[in-house]
Amino acid sequence: MAVKSISKRRSSVQSVVLPLIFGAALITAWQTGLLHILLNTDEYVLPYPTRIITIISENTDKIMVNVWASVQVAVLGLLLGSLLGYLIAIFAATFPKFGSGGLTIVSAFNAIHWTKDVSSEAEVRSTFAKIIVVTVVSMASMSVNAYRGLTELPVFSDDLMKTYAAGRLTEFTKLRLPNSVPYIFTALRVSVPGSVISALVSEYFAEYVIGVGRQIRENILIAQYSTAWAYIVTACIVGIVMYAILMVIEALVMKKRK
Amino acid sequence: MIGAKEKNNIEIMLDNVGMTYDAADGKKVQALTSVTMDIHKGEFISLLGPSGCGKTTLLRIIADLLQPTSGKVLIGGETPKEARLKRKYGMVFQSAVLYDWRTVIKNIELPLEIIHESKAERRERAVKMLDLVGLSEFADHYPRQLSGGMQQRVGIARALALQPEILLMDEPFSALDEFTREKLHIDLLKIWRKTNKTIIFVTHNISESVFLSDRVCVLSPHPGRLSAVIDIDLPRPRAMEIRDTPEFTALVSKVRNSFEGV
Numbered sequence: 001m002a003v004k005s006i007s008k009r010r011s012s013v014q015s016v017v018l019p020l021i022f023g024a025a026l027i028t029a030w031q032t033g034l035l036h037i038l039l040n041t042d043e044y045v046l047p048y049p050t051r052i053i054t055i056i057s058e059n060t061d062k063i064m065v066n067v068w069a070s071v072q073v074a075v076l077g078l079l080l081g082s083l084l085g086y087l088i089a090i091f092a093a094t095f096p097k098f099g100s101g102g103l104t105i106v107s108a109f110n111a112i113h114w115t116k117d118v119s120s121e122a123e124v125r126s127t128f129a130k131i132i133v134v135t136v137v138s139m140a141s142m143s144v145n146a147y148r149g150l151t152e153l154p155v156f157s158d159d160l161m162k163t164y165a166a167g168r169l170t171e172f173t174k175l176r177l178p179n180s181v182p183y184i185f186t187a188l189r190v191s192v193p194g195s196v197i198s199a200l201v202s203e204y205f206a207e208y209v210i211g212v213g214r215q216i217r218e219n220i221l222i223a224q225y226s227t228a229w230a231y232i233v234t235a236c237i238v239g240i241v242m243y244a245i246l247m248v249i250e251a252l253v254m255k256k257r258k
Numbered sequence: 259m260i261g262a263k264e265k266n267n268i269e270i271m272l273d274n275v276g277m278t279y280d281a282a283d284g285k286k287v288q289a290l291t292s293v294t295m296d297i298h299k300g301e302f303i304s305l306l307g308p309s310g311c312g313k314t315t316l317l318r319i320i321a322d323l324l325q326p327t328s329g330k331v332l333i334g335g336e337t338p339k340e341a342r343l344k345r346k347y348g349m350v351f352q353s354a355v356l357y358d359w360r361t362v363i364k365n366i367e368l369p370l371e372i373i374h375e376s377k378a379e380r381r382e383r384a385v386k387m388l389d390l391v392g393l394s395e396f397a398d399h400y401p402r403q404l405s406g407g408m409q410q411r412v413g414i415a416r417a418l419a420l421q422p423e424i425l426l427m428d429e430p431f432s433a434l435d436e437f438t439r440e441k442l443h444i445d446l447l448k449i450w451r452k453t454n455k456t457i458i459f460v461t462h463n464i465s466e467s468v469f470l471s472d473r474v475c476v477l478s479p480h481p482g483r484l485s486a487v488i489d490i491d492l493p494r495p496r497a498m499e500i501r502d503t504p505e506f507t508a509l510v511s512k513v514r515n516s517f518e519g520v
Contacts, residue, residue, distance in 0.1 A: 256359070
C-alpha cells in the first residue's frame, strides 16, 4: 500500500510538477531576455511575455470574436468527424469483408495534408468548408479507434451474448457500444488537438479574414509580430482548454471503469 | 434395455457426436469422435481430460457454440440451437466475463434485460441470485473491486438468473488458487442442492471432478473420445473432509487409472 502510494506520488510529480517547473523556467528565460540570446533573435520578432499579455488584454473583444469563429469550426468539425468516424467503424465491424478495406482507406486520410490541399484546391470560402476540413481530419482517428473498441471484445463475451440468444442490435447496445467507450476517448485525445490545429491552418487559406489562424497569418504578413504572438498564445490556450474539457469529461465517464 | 422412467429422465442425449476441424495446412484434425452418452435431469457430470482431449469442444457443441460434423445432440428432445434460443441453459466460462462498466447486480441483471424482464422483476431475481452465491453486500461494487473467486460466483449467479434447467461450466475455477477453489466447490454443491440443476462441469482436475460429480466422464486425446464413465457413489452432502477418506482416494485412483489405458 505504502509502495503504491509512493509510486503514485512519484508519478504525479513527474507528470505535473516537472512540466510546471520547465514552463516556469522557459517563461523566466523568455522574460529576462536569456531566450533571445540563446535563439539569436530580438524582442521585435519574439516579444516579451508581458508585452503579449498586454496586447491580449487590450484587444480582448476582437480576439474573442476570432476565438469564437475558430472554436466553432474546431468543435463542429470534431463532432461531425467523430460521428462519421464512429459510423464508419460500425459499418466496418458489421460488414468486415467490405469494412476493413474501407477503414484502411479512411485511415490513409491521416497521411494526406487535408488542411493545405483541400483548403487551397477547393478555394475554401465559408465556415462550412473549414468544418469539412476538420471533419476529415477527426474522422480517421475515430474510425480506427472505435473499430478496435467494437471488435476487440473481452474474451468469451460474444459467446456469452450468444448463449442468451441476443440479437445483433442487443449485442451492439449491451456489449460493443459500452466496450468502445474507452476507445472513443483515445480517439478524441488525438483528434481534439488535431481539430484545433486543422481549424487554424484551414483558416490560413480561407477567403474570409476571420479566425485565430487567419489573424496569425495576417499579422505576420504586416510584420505585427507582437499581435501575431498574442494570437499564437490564444491558440495555445484554446487547445489546452479544449483538451482539459475532454480530460474532465473522460474522468467523469470513465470514473467507474478505472 | 432402458426403462421408461429412466428414458423420461434424460436431459441431454449425445449420439455418436464427432467434430473434425480443417487445420491451417489443409489437413483434417479430428477433435472428437463417436461420443455417445445420456445425462440425466439434476445430474452433476464432469467432463475430465487433459488439454486437447475435446472436453471444451464437447461442451460448446452442447451449448450450440459449435456445430458437430457428425452425430446428434438432443437437449430435452430439442436441438442445441432450439435449446439455446429458449435459453434452457446458463453458461459459466473459464473467466467470469463480467462487464466492467456494470455493477455486480447490473451484471446479473444483464440476461434479464435481454429478455425484456420488468425492472422490478429483474432486481428481485438478481437480489435472490446474489443471496444464493453469498454476495449480497457486494451488489453495488464493480467487478474490479472483487477477488477472482467472487467474480466467478457472480458469473454463476448471472448464469442462474434466467432460471435455466442446465448449467454448463467450462473450467470455471481453473484460474483460481487452491484455497479459493476448494471453497467454491462447497459453494457450488450448495447451489446445486438448492436449485437442482443439471450441471456439466469441464475440468482437468481429477480430485475436483471426483469431489463434485455423480459421474466422471473421462475423455482421451488424439482423437478426443469418451474412454471411461465412472460413477462416483460418495454420499451427499459432501464436505471437505470427504477428501481424506479412503473411498475418495480410491475413486481418485480409479479415475487416474482410467487414463493409463489410453
